[in-house]
Amino acid sequence: MLIVDDLTLHYGQSQILHGLSLTAEAGKVSAVMGTNGVGKTSLLKAIAGRHPYSGGTITLDGKPLDHPTAFQAARAGIAYVPQGREIFPLMTVQENLEAGFACLDRTERGVPEHIFELFPILKEFLNRRGGDLSGGQQQQLAIARALITRPRVLLLDEPTEGIQPNIIQQIGRVIAQLRDQGEMAIVLVEQYFDFTWGLADSFTAVTRGEVSLSGKAGEIDREALLSKVSI
Numbered sequence: 563m564l565i566v567d568d569l570t571l572h573y574g575q576s577q578i579l580h581g582l583s584l585t586a587e588a589g590k591v592s593a594v595m596g597t598n599g600v601g602k603t604s605l606l607k608a609i610a611g612r613h614p615y616s617g618g619t620i621t622l623d624g625k626p627l628d629h630p631t632a633f634q635a636a637r638a639g640i641a642y643v644p645q646g647r648e649i650f651p652l653m654t655v656q657e658n659l660e661a662g663f664a665c666l667d668r669t670e671r672g673v674p675e676h677i678f679e680l681f682p683i684l685k686e687f688l689n690r691r692g693g694d695l696s697g698g699q700q701q702q703l704a705i706a707r708a709l710i711t712r713p714r715v716l717l718l719d720e721p722t723e724g725i726q727p728n729i730i731q732q733i734g735r736v737i738a739q740l741r742d743q744g745e746m747a748i749v750l751v752e753q754y755f756d757f758t759w760g761l762a763d764s765f766t767a768v769t770r771g772e773v774s775l776s777g778k779a780g781e782i783d784r785e786a787l788l789s790k791v792s793i
């Protein structure tokens with residue numbers, strides 16, 4: 563279980579997160595929602611060791627992640643799929659996947675076959691350059707690259723952004739499949755309300771770096787949530 567407690571984060575003098583707390587359980591999709599600029603990406607970056615946090619704690623399966631570097635966070639089992647995907651455009655699909663090996667021991671460096679079961683198109687396009695894939699295919703590649711490390715926590719930053727509807731549905735099915743395997747806690751940052759509402763097991767609405775509403779699917783009120791995450 564990932565527990566983020568009372569997290570604060572700054573860019574220079576500017577405070578972005580104001581004591582934000584979040585819990586993400588294995589086998590569940592925990593959605594983080596909110597309008598532009600409320601600090602969703604900053605939260606994921608703090609968890610993934612991509613930006614230092616100023617206060618609070620992050621704990622994974624009972625062990626504190628004490629201000630980890632990106633490498634240490636990845637070694638601890640945290641995988642991050644950034645907004646905008648960050649595919650290496652001149653490298654092939656195979657090479658992009660192998661970029662995920664960086665934090666693994668030599669003996670662990672292989673692409674698990676189940677990744678191609680989740681994303682068959684990647685097997686077909688192994689020798690194609692990342693930059694020649696469509697947006698949806700790049701998103702699949704970014705998720706696949708994150709799964710290379712067999713993570714315990716998967717952080718997804720707006721996976722539906724700029725993706726055509728049929729691929730969004732496919733990505734939703736993959737997220738649900740990964741959840742149902744029961745081993746991974748999935749933190750989904752999303753602004754596409756209906757997609758997230760249909761998929762997530764719990765919801766955290768963020769407003770100006772603070773939690774403004776949270777609750778489990780089946781308990782939280784849809785309209786109340788919608789009002790917190792819409793402009």
Ligand SMILES: Nc1ncnc2c1ncn2[C@@H]1O[C@H](COP(=O)(O)OP(=O)(O)OP(=O)(O)O)[C@@H](O)[C@H]1O
Pocket residue numbers: 573578596597598599600601602603604605645
């Ligand atoms: N590197 C940075 N330096 C300074 N300010 C930053 C930096 N990155 C983000 N910010 C600011 O921090 C605030 C939160 O940004 P963040 O990207 O975390 O929000 P977000 O909720 O993910 O928004 P979006 O949905 O637009 O991605 C914004 O005001 C943004 O301009």
